[in-house]
Amino acid sequence: MAIFYQHIGRQLWARDAPRSIGADGELRRFMMIGLEKYLPEIANAEISNLKMLENEVAPTGFQIWGLPSGAQTVVSRMTNGDFLMLLESEKFAYVGQVLHKLSVPSWTLSNHIWNEQSFPIIVFLQGQLINYDWSEFKDNFGISPNYNLRGRTASLSLARITDSKFGDEERFIADIMAKYSVSFQGVEADFRLFDEVATGHFRTVKERTGQSKFRSDVLSKQGAKCAVCDFCVPEGLDAAHVAPKSALGSNDPRNGLVLCALHHRLFDRGLFYFDPETFDVVVNGVWSLTDLGIVHNSIKRLRHIVHESALSWNAEQYRNAGGFVF
Structure with a gap:
């Protein structure tokens, strides 16, 4: 389980987040029934896998985020069950667990959601809107106060996580979801009680999304x-x-x-x-x-x-x- 984070910028966040993440304390929720026609680049087996994930893990829907092609080197390591944090400017505005990252770029879905084909690395997420200071994040993980992400995407090293007061990724995510959430709609349906059983839920999602990748791999090799x-x-x-x-x-x-x-x-x-x-x-x-x-x-x-x-x-x-x- 790894933690990725991306700097968006205040202007782009205000423009793009309401279309796929949410705004004003309310999450945006997508269902596969409205998305399938915008995934012509994606194989049927992978779409079937997404429908299964929706049914088993995200019955109330999920959020979607797109990253530019330039982030491919970093997010190539991203797997189901990891976390993605989105930095608006001086605060993180969203954290979500990765349900699925599309296996190939989807220019069509990027164009449908954001009206441009600039964000083809598509990630399906389930998470919360939060208000968590960038300065506190850097302090928690021993990152220089002068470090500026400047539109890039990065990931926390295992050493920074284990050396922090949290000790592991699950405790950190559970902590910020419990303390800094500004989401009010459907939180219980998605994550139950974050401050009590969040880590158990995260492990369940990891297992189920791992099963989904297994299914996708097996069908890809053996045929549907x-x-x-x-x-x-x-x-x-x-x-x-x-x-x-x-x-x-x-x-x-x-x-x-x-x-x-x-x-x-x-x-x-x-x-x-x-x-x-x-x-x-x-x-x-x-x-x-x-x-x-x-x-x-x-x-x-x-x-x-x-x-x-x-x-x-x-x-x-x-x-x-x-x-x-x-």
């Missing part, structure tokens, strides 16, 4: 179609962990399979698995391929995409239940 049937509606496709998160399975895309919601559930319950040597489907119990709606009896096409070690671990959990290969 269930591995064992022909279902291909993005909203009904999951990235199933072969070695599950409950067993500390990783988010490495080689530990994933694209499965429809039905076959994901059946796979997680051990009704079928895959032979790690042949990549054939193995069905447990009395059910047949037809009973389970499986139309592809092998995933050999994924031999170099799904790691056999993951399949071996999964098969070991279920093979003793008595399965047979079709």
